[in-house]
Amino acid sequence: MIRLEKRPQPSQFWTAFTPVLAVMLTMVAGGILFAILGKDPFVAIKTIFWDPILGDFAFYYRSQLLVKGAPLILIAIGLSLGFRAGIWNIGAEGQYIIGAICGAAVGLAFYPMEARWLIFPLMILAGALGGFLWAMIPAILKTRFNTNEILVSLLLVYVAEQILASMALGPLRNPEGSGFPGSRNLRQYEAASNQELIANSGVHWGVIAAFIAVILAYVLLNRHMLGFQIRLTGQSPRAARFAGVRPNLLVVFCLGASGALAGLAGMFEVAGPAGQISIDFNVGYGFTAIIVAFLGRLHPVGILLAGLLMALTYIGGEAAQATLGLPAAAIQAFQGMLLFFLLAVDVLSNYRVRIGTTEAA
Amino acid sequence: MNRRTLLAGAALALAMGGTAFAGSHGPTKACFVYVGPIGDGGWTYQHHQGALAVKEEFGDKVEIAWQESVPEGADSERVLTQFALSGCNIIFTTSFGYMDPTNTVAAKFPDVKFEHATGYKREHPNVSTYDARFYEGRAVIGTIAGHMTKTNKIGYIASFPIPEVIQGINSYYHHAKKVNPDVELVVTWVSTWFDPAKEADAARAMIDQGVDVITAHTDSTAPLAEAAKENGAVVGFGQASDMAAFKPSPRVASIIDNWAPYYVKRVGQVMDGTYEQVASWAGMPEGEVVIGEITEAVPPEVKAEAEAMIAAMTAGEYHPFTGPINKQDGTPWLAEGEVADDGTLAGMNFYIEGISGSVPQ
Numbered sequence: 052m053i054r055l056e057k058r059p060q061p062s063q064f065w066t067a068f069t070p071v072l073a074v075m076l077t078m079v080a081g082g083i084l085f086a087i088l089g090k091d092p093f094v095a096i097k098t099i100f101w102d103p104i105l106g107d108f109a110f111y112y113r114s115q116l117l118v119k120g121a122p123l124i125l126i127a128i129g130l131s132l133g134f135r136a137g138i139w140n141i142g143a144e145g146q147y148i149i150g151a152i153c154g155a156a157v158g159l160a161f162y163p164m165e166a167r168w169l170i171f172p173l174m175i176l177a178g179a180l181g182g183f184l185w186a187m188i189p190a191i192l193k194t195r196f197n198t199n200e201i202l203v204s205l206l207l208v209y210v211a212e213q214i215l216a217s218m219a220l221g222p223l224r225n226p227e228g229s230g231f232p233g234s235r236n237l238r239q240y241e242a243a244s245n246q247e248l249i250a251n252s253g254v255h256w257g258v259i260a261a262f263i264a265v266i267l268a269y270v271l272l273n274r275h276m277l278g279f280q281i282r283l284t285g286q287s288p289r290a291a292r293f294a295g296v297r298p299n300l301l302v303v304f305c306l307g308a309s310g311a312l313a314g315l316a317g318m319f320e321v322a323g324p325a326g327q328i329s330i331d332f333n334v335g336y337g338f339t340a341i342i343v344a345f346l347g348r349l350h351p352v353g354i355l356l357a358g359l360l361m362a363l364t365y366i367g368g369e370a371a372q373a374t375l376g377l378p379a380a381a382i383q384a385f386q387g388m389l390l391f392f393l394l395a396v397d398v399l400s401n402y403r404v405r406i407g408t409t410e411a412a
Numbered sequence: 413m414n415r416r417t418l419l420a421g422a423a424l425a426l427a428m429g430g431t432a433f434a435g436s437h438g439p440t441k442a443c444f445v446y447v448g449p450i451g452d453g454g455w456t457y458q459h460h461q462g463a464l465a466v467k468e469e470f471g472d473k474v475e476i477a478w479q480e481s482v483p484e485g486a487d488s489e490r491v492l493t494q495f496a497l498s499g500c501n502i503i504f505t506t507s508f509g510y511m512d513p514t515n516t517v518a519a520k521f522p523d524v525k526f527e528h529a530t531g532y533k534r535e536h537p538n539v540s541t542y543d544a545r546f547y548e549g550r551a552v553i554g555t556i557a558g559h560m561t562k563t564n565k566i567g568y569i570a571s572f573p574i575p576e577v578i579q580g581i582n583s584y585y586h587h588a589k590k591v592n593p594d595v596e597l598v599v600t601w602v603s604t605w606f607d608p609a610k611e612a613d614a615a616r617a618m619i620d621q622g623v624d625v626i627t628a629h630t631d632s633t634a635p636l637a638e639a640a641k642e643n644g645a646v647v648g649f650g651q652a653s654d655m656a657a658f659k660p661s662p663r664v665a666s667i668i669d670n671w672a673p674y675y676v677k678r679v680g681q682v683m684d685g686t687y688e689q690v691a692s693w694a695g696m697p698e699g700e701v702v703i704g705e706i707t708e709a710v711p712p713e714v715k716a717e718a719e720a721m722i723a724a725m726t727a728g729e730y731h732p733f734t735g736p737i738n739k740q741d742g743t744p745w746l747a748e749g750e751v752a753d754d755g756t757l758a759g760m761n762f763y764i765e766g767i768s769g770s771v772p773q
Contacts (some may be wrong), residue, residue: 108497115490180531216603220573220772230534231759236512324486326512330572330603335485344655369491372479373498379449 055402065400068352070346072399073392074360076108080392083384089374096377099367101387114253116362118324121145122316124261124358126340128268129309131349135272136284138305139408142189142204143313145211145339146182150314151321152218153181155328157236159223160244164233167242172319174243175256182314183307190306194299200306212333219330234328237321245323257319260359264312266349281305314336342390366388418713426603442466442501442679444478447507448606454631455605455669456480459506459529460672465571469676473683484509492517493637494525502682504675505529507605508574515539525682530576532758537689542674545695546576547583547757548725549667550627552718553649554587556665557595557625559714564594567618569589569611569628570601570634573771575760577629582764584627590765591717597767598623608634615639619646627651636663654704665718666704668717673699693754696726712714733757737763 103112120403272278347353368382615638650666724730735746
């Protein structure tokens with residue numbers, strides 16, 4: 052018989068290897084799914100994982116990997132700090148929206164002034180501050196009234212979506228848009244636009260910010276007292292308290308940092324790839340980033356790779372839809388499998404598989 | 413457009429090299445970007461019917477490709493670029509939110525024709541817009557609703573407060589009120605184009621308030637499915653598509669968006685070289701707005717009245733917005749016999765007199 056035996060401590064090998072195993076299992080199961088839909092599974096997997104990097108139009112797709120991956124990485128880095136300490140910010144999507152609104156509002160307020168040196172940095176600050184303040188709502192409610200930050204942060208996403216809609220229809224609406232919803236296009240306003248820094252590379256300021264965040268998070272977690280406190284709180288809250296960790300301060304820091312990073316991601320997105328505040332500006336980066344954080348094992352470098360992988364499944368998935376005629380739902384199911392297998396094989400890092408008769412413990 | 417994007421466009425055009433130009437020797441490629449799944453049974457389904465009609469009309473001389481459930485915003489820009497790179501000669505973007513991405517990508521691919529549905533921006537010579545006068549259909553079903561309601565409460569499930577939707581609400585109410593002065597209109601905003609659960613909830617809430625005729629400006633069949641639970645006490649209309657599965661009741665009539673004539677015409681013009689930029693706004697006379705079968709659940713005299721109205725609009729003898737009509741606050745809008753001009757309609761952001769509530773801002 053097969054049974055699971057709890058490991059005394061998580062296996063290091065499996066902790067590192069399970070994401071790879073999960074990706075491989077996803078390819079196999081996804082291949083079966085595509086075959087059932089009547090498509091050649093090898094061509095489909097190649098279209099999703101290979102073509103965007105090395106196929107005919109890779110020169111375009113490679114840049115798009117950065118465009119799609121950067122907000123995921125930026126948000127996931129912030130979330131991972133809290134997740135390590137057992138502080139669950141599920142509302143990054145809301146902080147992303149508020150950051151975008153604040154950043155865009157500052158930019159639009161200066162329209163049509165040309166002082167980019169002033170406007171763009173102010174927008175970055177406004178974006179980070181907006182996300183930070185939105186995350187402070189669950190943080191303060193938790194530290195003062197001990198509310199559940201999961202629920203508060205999640206429900207604030209829906210509040211943020213309503214604010215977004217009212218901004219697109221009201222205060223931020225393009226005055227030259229004959230009543231249609233949506234703001235001016237920030238990409239057409241030089242002083243406020245988050246342009247590509249090198250043509251066709253996909254590298255905009257948000258991509259730079261994502262890389263900086265990865266490095267800072269790495270330094271913080273490995274070289275800094277605060278990083279140690281975060282890790283310690285996650286592993287043993289009681290021990291952390293004896294070690295002098297102030298839990299409330301940690302809650303404020305983790306939620307604030309993840310909020311600010313999500314807000315930054317929103318600001319870079321609205322000034323760059325999206326271009327404008329519109330009713331459906333947000334497309335779920337804040338939620339997908341949760342998957343990215345776990346896929347990357349809450350480790351900064353892991354998150355960097357996981358964000359790029361996730362971006363690849365989006366871009367390759369779109370390509371598979373357009374060229375192979377795969378339905379959108381099949382691609383979403385494929386992405387869902389990735390998280391499912393990741394969680395499923397996680398059992399291997401915490402448990403040992405024993406085949407044979409039961410032994411005395 | 414600034415210099416940087418111009419260079420980017422040139423580089424992209426060079427890099428795509430032979431692939432895009434190969435299209436001019438082989439079949440003409442027509443590509444379609446959908447906001448929902450083809451299986452929505454409404455808006456996207458009808459656009460896909462139009463795409464299939466193009467294939468039917470031209471056979472081997474055209475190739476069609478499509479992508480469904482494409483989020484509005486930055487992601488759609490990538491999908492459009494992907495289509496342009498893969499050799500599409502004409503690309504139809506079938507939702508309002510694709511407006512800015514359509515114009516952005518069109519700048520980079522001057523040889524590809526772009527057709528944007530329901531928008532107003534034509535920033536480049538290769539961008540055309542097309543829309544249908546759905547409010548003509550609303551006039552007909554408003555007339556039916558005014559006669560059919562027993563509670564004198566009729567409902568309208570609205571998506572976003574854009575002019576197209578406001579036109580529909582006003583036209584529906586105006587014509588219901590004409591035949592039934594006691595009629596009261598309940599508008600519910602669901603802030604989505606396609607979300608069967610939300611649409612069903614909205615329908616349910618209206619039915620609980622005593623509404624017995626429901627129309628929807630969203631894409632799914634969920635409102636009709638909800639009405640069907642009332643065993644004939646509540647009726648509704650097919651929206652965008654015929655939704656014939658709900659005949660003869662609760663679906664007593666339908667507004668069908670028939671994009672086929674326009675799609676066939678435009679693709680044909682690309683093939684024979686007569687294509688020119690247009691801003692098309694067609695309705696019943698052109699066969700773009702069609703009323704589906706009025707079922708036996710509607711009394712014969714009401715059906716006759718509705719058919720007479722269809723005939724008058726098709727012949728161009730009747731305009732749904734013919735005065736006297738006042739705005740909601742009682743100020744005069746159209747004098748006796750005056751007809752609304754297209755400019756006002758295209759930017760409509762006010763209710764007419766008699767509708768309670770306000771347009772969300």
